[in-house]
Amino acid sequence: MGVDVQVTNLTKQFGKQLIWKGVTLTLPAGEISVMLGPSGTGKSVFLKALIGLIKPDEGSIVIEGTDIASCSEKELYEIRKLFGVLFQDGAMFGSMNLYDNVAFPLREHTKKSESEIRDIVMEKMDMVGLLGAEMKLPGEISGGMRKRAGLARALVLDPEILLIDEPDSGLDPVRTSFINQLFVDLNAQIDATFLIVTHDIHSVRVVPDQIGLLYHKHLAMYGPREMLLSSDEPVVRQFLNAQTIGPIGMSEEKDADQLAAEKDMDLPPLPPIPLQMEPSNGIPRRAQRPAGEWCRLNGVTPPPGSFTREAEHASGHQS
Known part of the structure; x- marks a missing residue:
């Protein structure tokens, strides 16, 4: 079962360059959260801070009562055992076959016998659909297979916390859909806390329980999927619906003249909120909520056509 991650007032800068300031959120235990934002907003830096590879300048990251922003190296080493990390490119050792790549953490961090290691490795490779490929080298397989091997x-x-950095990078839409389904199935199976960094808007609209958006050196919004997909907050609405009208420009922010020119323009309507992706076995995840529940409980009228198969299909064509 996953654990929650409580982030409070997190601030990081490199020299004079502020990355983000005052980031506060809680990754709920056992839920799938997604973090997104324009390029260069510090999403990968945020992942590195969560696992203790980068120390924040201010704030705390509390996991099971330990603040990893200020704890000792010994405490950090123990907390890191709760984490699994899928790097953007898979980060496989090119000279090792997939079996040895997957076995590496067990050989480094446990005293298990090779027989026990083999059982675990084959179980995990089966979970990600790679049985039969264990003797292949990373250079002999596709990008999608390398990501699954990294997973x-x-x-x-x-792990009780799984950090995943841009899993859709370099994948075509079909493989992205397959790996999204794999994440949902794994969450249902292992009940870990997931945090996925991605730019893929379709994935953001159908996979997570919670969505966060980093923008202009702060956390613009973080909360339930339905809250952000029905939001009229300008930067959230623009980014999640891939619109050109709003504060985000080609580089970072639009200038005052551009924003003034858009002031009287009609915004396109919010697209319907699609159904959330479900486990392939049809058994709901522990964190899964009935479609439209957040909107009903908070008195929010979702866009017309929301929570239908047609909305799910339309969302797939939008990205």
């Missing part, structure tokens, strides 16, 4: 390696220590 198997991230799973071998049975």
